[in-house]
Amino acid sequence: xxxxxxxxxxxxxxxxxxxxxxxxxxxxxxxxxxxxxxxxxxxxxxxxxxxxxxxxxxxxxxxxxxxxxxxxxxxxxxxxxxxxxxxxxxxxxxxxxxxxxxxxxxxxxxxxxxxxxxxxxxxxxxxxxxxxxxxxxxxxxxxxxxxxxxxxxxxxxxxxxxxxxxxxxxxxxxxxxxxxxxxxxxxxxxxxxxxxxxxxxxxxxxxxxxxxxxxxxxxxxxxxxxxxx
Amino acid sequence: xxxxxxxxxxxxxxxxxxxxxxxxxxxxxxxxxxxxxxxxxxxxxxxxxxxxxxxxxxxxxxxxxxxxxxxxxxxxxxxxxxxxxxxxxxxxxxxxxxxxxxxxxxxxxxxxxxxxxxxxxxxxxxxxxxxxxxxxxxxxxxxxxxxxxxxxxxxxxxxxxxxxxxxxxxxxxxxxxxxxxxxxxxxxxxxxxxxxxxxxxxxxxxxxxx
Numbered sequence: 001x002x003x004x005x006x007x008x009x010x011x012x013x014x015x016x017x018x019x020x021x022x023x024x025x026x027x028x029x030x031x032x033x034x035x036x037x038x039x040x041x042x043x044x045x046x047x048x049x050x051x052x053x054x055x056x057x058x059x060x061x062x063x064x065x066x067x068x069x070x071x072x073x074x075x076x077x078x079x080x081x082x083x084x085x086x087x088x089x090x091x092x093x094x095x096x097x098x099x100x101x102x103x104x105x106x107x108x109x110x111x112x113x114x115x116x117x118x119x120x121x122x123x124x125x126x127x128x129x130x131x132x133x134x135x136x137x138x139x140x141x142x143x144x145x146x147x148x149x150x151x152x153x154x155x156x157x158x159x160x161x162x163x164x165x166x167x168x169x170x171x172x173x174x175x176x177x178x179x180x181x182x183x184x185x186x187x188x189x190x191x192x193x194x195x196x197x198x199x200x201x202x203x204x205x206x207x208x209x210x211x212x213x214x215x216x217x218x219x220x221x222x223x224x225x226x227x228x229x
Numbered sequence: 230x231x232x233x234x235x236x237x238x239x240x241x242x243x244x245x246x247x248x249x250x251x252x253x254x255x256x257x258x259x260x261x262x263x264x265x266x267x268x269x270x271x272x273x274x275x276x277x278x279x280x281x282x283x284x285x286x287x288x289x290x291x292x293x294x295x296x297x298x299x300x301x302x303x304x305x306x307x308x309x310x311x312x313x314x315x316x317x318x319x320x321x322x323x324x325x326x327x328x329x330x331x332x333x334x335x336x337x338x339x340x341x342x343x344x345x346x347x348x349x350x351x352x353x354x355x356x357x358x359x360x361x362x363x364x365x366x367x368x369x370x371x372x373x374x375x376x377x378x379x380x381x382x383x384x385x386x387x388x389x390x391x392x393x394x395x396x397x398x399x400x401x402x403x404x405x406x407x408x409x410x411x412x413x414x415x416x417x418x419x420x421x422x423x424x425x426x427x428x429x430x431x432x433x434x435x436x437x438x439x
Contacts, residue, residue: 129311130311132280133307133311135278135279135280135300136278136280136303136304136305136306136307136372137304137323137324137327137371137372138300138301138304138324138327138328138375139327140297143327147313150313150314151313151314
């Protein structure tokens with residue numbers, strides 16, 4: 001049991017001592033996951049709102065396909081991105097594989113169905129009423145999308161955070177396309193996974209604590225914002 | 230705005246909800262739409278408001294088919310108000326903002342209508358937290374603020390207190406008198422229709438009675 005206790009002690013030391021490597025990993029994790037979530041949100045929220053309130057042929061089939069993609073395994077996304085970005089792949093000439101950019105691409109693709117699906121479902125159930133009111137007050141399509149985003153902002157923020165949580169906690173995609181290269185593409189989850197297999201627990205525990213802290217801070221912020229609204 | 234309805238047929242699944250051969254809602258008048266529950270009153274209102282396009286027949290607005298400009302010049306007040314998660318004053322100012330009215334002008338016009346509806350104490354409150362009567366007054370104020378040419382009202386005073394009803398009826402009459410805007414109101418209250426309406430249309434099983 002001592003090794004667990006020592007692991008925690010060492011972890012606290014690493015965090016409080018502002019260990020350069022640990023903080024570099026934390027920074028890259030936050031950077032990659034935040035960028036991926038922002039890119040995906042900017043595209044998927046307006047599109048999801050629009051598709052949710054619009055009636056179109058094959059909407060049921062679209063819903064089912066989208067909901068299926070929401071639970072796509074991260075390793076599959078990683079594999080697809082790795083194939084596309086590999087030297088022999090269609091985007092091989094950009095030399096992106098094993099870079100943070102590749103990790104952002106993979107995580108963007110991973111969270112896109114999630115944000116799109118959650119927004120679409122929200123808009124399908126609550127957007128119609130907002131659209132109806134918007135039309136009666138003279139709003140055009142663009143106004144209605146903006147109005148719906150504003151009206152559903154608390155739920156949309158929860159969706160964004162859900163997607164961010166998926167991004168920051170996944171290990172498969174970033175491991176495949178990033179390669180877990182020290183000081184270059186190593187993030188919290190890939191480090192924890194590697195340290196665990198090496199039996200080096202202090203850094204794994206330290207990063208585990210950080211992951212939990214990030215989750216706690218984000219959830220507290222959302223609950224207080226949602227409560228105020 | 231004059232509304233003419235010709236050969237209107239509306240079906241839900243296979244059941245016919247509306248069957249109106251010829252109906253004219255006179256320009257500048259307040260017309261009451263009465264009839265039993267399920268007679269198709271709200272469906273007709275939704276069709277005229279351009280919210281329901283799934284019907285047979287023709288609806289014309291001053292001789293024109295529905296278009297963007299007509300949408301901008303009419304509004305529908307629902308029985309169950311939906312107010313945005315904004316302040317009361319922002320809710321009322323929203324249709325003016327959509328019409329790109331100058332900020333100062335919005336402030337003035339919102340202030341005026343808030344005064345007329347006697348809701349000065351509510352103007353900074355979050356609208357979605359108001360009571361039923363308060364919400365319905367804000368809902369009507371939001372509809373009237375841009376002086377629509379056609380005002381459609383779906384039982385706007387059901388389940389609210391007599392004092393609020395008095396204020397709302399007064400403002401509907403004032404709107405009609407001052408702007409000559411056409412009003413079509415669905416009501417179950419015969420006394421209210423006598424107080425407000427110039428004309429009455431009776432709808433029964435989707436057909437116009439008189």
